[in-house]
Amino acid sequence: MDRKVAQAVASGADVIDLAKGNPDAYPVAFIRDAAKRAVDDPANARYTPFDGKPAFLEAAADWYRCVHGVALDWPTQLFAVEGAVDGLAGLYAILVDRGDAVAFVDPYYPSYHCMAVMHGAHEVLLPALADRGFLPDLDAVPAETWDRVKMLVLNYPNNPTGAQAPLQFLQRAVELAHEHRFVIVHDYAYAGLGVGGDAPGAQQYSILEVPGAFDVAVEVCSLSKMYAMAGWRAGFVAGNEAVIARLKLYHYQMGSMITGSIQDAGVVALRSDQSCVAELAQRYAARRRIVADGLRAAGLDVFDSAGGIYVWARVPEFGSGAAGAGHDGESERGVGNGNGGENERVWTGERLADHLLSAASVAVLPGTCFGTVGRDYIRLSLLKSEPELREAVRRIAAAL
Secondary structure, three states, X not given: OHHHHHHHHHOOOOOEEOOXXXXXXXXXXXXXXXXXXXHOOHHHHOOOOOOOOHHHHHHHHHHHHHHHOOOOOHHHHEEEEXXXXXXXXXXXXXXXXXXXXXXXXXXXXHHHHXXXXXXXXXXXXXXXXXXXXOOEOHHHOOHHHHHHEEEEEEEOXXXXXXXXXXXXXXXXXXXXXXXXXXXXXEEEOOOOOEOOOOOOOOOOOOHHHOOOHHHOEEEEEEHHHHOOOHHHOOEEEEEOHHHHHHHHHHXXXXXXXXXXXXXHHHHHHXXXXXXXXXXXXXXXXXXXXXXXXXXXXXXXXXXXXXXXXXXXEEOOEEOOOHHHEOOOOOEOOOEOOOOOOOOOEEOOHHHHHHHHHHHHOEEOEEHHHHOOHHHHXXXXXXXXXXXXXXXXXXXXXXXX
């Protein structure tokens, strides 16, 4: 899609790019000020401790205690990493051998699939369908399949759907991990970005809140989305001591540490009252209403997502008129929608994404980027200003 957008822009198109997950927000002033002061600290020109600065790890432990009511021993149950993907890559490396089974939810963040392929793992895809709120049915997986699984990757709030997982779902996952002896890795990149504000249950639970989770689970947290620090590259992995210890040993040789000044800014962010996170969540919630309501008015079925920074929408079933015509105005072959009409066509997410870029100059991602379940969906990011999002919705409605 980046290549297609670049080609469209080069040809003179005014593209509104809703394909990227790159936050447009800026860290609030007190976080930026802390980073500026930290740059002038001579100690931050040196290599930082391999595990992360003690002050950063202590701040992460305090964040868990204040936000989630979880007690962590920071020297043994926390490890600093350069963002969530750095932590995920290390966990795949230490937990997965060639031929092992890795389970994750479909739709999924593409790196889960790519890392599984690079490690020669067997993928167990857990379909998350609309009728279950895009949560998988963990009990539908046969016991013998769970017995083969080495690692289960979860991601809530979810990318791409925006689904959040209730505590009961996480509890069931922990029970299965105890029973079948696999490790749970929870990718918690969108912590604090639930739609419902401070209402009870509105924000995603940490998996470490579940009794017994420390026996089987680790959680990967990122400061990128919570504090709009995406380009600063900071995060941490928390949870099971044995997994954390092995991750450290791997990372000492294969990774690098967060820049010292960024860790100092992270301390200030993590120890704040988290009102900046709440304000960011409210901003995304307002943007979500603009996009979701506009797309629904245009006839799309939009998932009522509970968190994250995306809108997940189902491709409508078009007839053979103008909306169903190809880019050159001629009818294209499609898959019948089951209504028996020869002229009925179903558009896939890939075809609709291409159509919206060419006809509306709006870039979105087809759901096939995120697995097989997303074939008939598109993902739109909320990382543009409200006027730009309104204009994007207006263009999409016209193109449909």
